[in-house]
Amino acid sequence: MIRGEKVTLRARRPDDVEHAKRWYADPETARWLIDVGTYDVPAEPMAYGDVRLTVDDTETGTPIGTAGLSGGSPEHRHAMLFVVIGDGAYRGRGYGTDVVRTLCRFAFDDMNLAKVELEVIAGHEAALHLYEGLGFHREVHRRRALWIDGAWRDEYLMGLLAGELR
């Protein structure tokens, strides 16, 4: 378990799948997902290259979304962060910020990563604002990189080096 100020990040459980179905059925959630996958509950213990978590609201114990670090590379000491606050009632209230900050601290302090990266669809201003507020830099602007809902969209690759987290 990884504790933030408002959230707890923990290993996924089989009963999270029902929550995930609700999250991904919400158009406001689905709109900003780059890849819609199944909500896998890994049978193996979590490892360096594949950290997949469920986010609980610590106060109530309610699952509110998912987050994780994928593709962790030991040679290059970076990984790709993903986060979804699936429960609309928890958006715009600082939960997402707490999840990302907590996960970055885990990446730097416990996994000894040197950099955390993430990808975001251009136009997702709330997410860009959140990530930049935490210290992430827009490093790469991929033009027409994503086909989403019948249109080409740009994508940003953002990066945060250890020591830049605010």
Add this chain to the structure above:
Amino acid sequence: MTYAGDLVALRAREPEDAPYLHAWQSDPETMRWWDRVYPPLPPELLAQRLASAPTPSYTEPSFILLDRATGTPIGWCGLHAVSARHRHAELAVFVGDAAYRGKGYGIDAVRTLCRFGFERMNLARVSLTVFPHNPAVRTYERAGFAHEGLQRRAFWKRGEWHDLLHMAVFPDTLR
């Protein structure tokens, strides 16, 4: 199956390519700009893998680069991370035979592989990453690739952090 440019031709990898690939992947000058971390397989084991390697396909369009005039293997090129939904792939290429460097074979390989991606595979975008101080940056620019940004401290090589430059080209910007 071959796919030809002006100076180069692309064909499927064959077991007979193993000694070439092994020599190129062991050559510090070729690998100076490459992202390989660990030494390659010995040629005999590499040949076994190539014997069962799939022919170039949508998911693995990987080719041996030939000098078109003589048929001599001179390098390797391929597309990877192919996404059908986003009609996108990443390009990688090296001219392993030093006698063919600085003579236009590299840019012809880049153009030919991009054309293969656009004309045959119906891709909408081809991107790549390159060390920013690699002279190949100029080659990619000449082929029409635009700079998309610098990924900071992205790569650890020979005891140092390196940035990676991201570039991309589209069917209407390939030159």
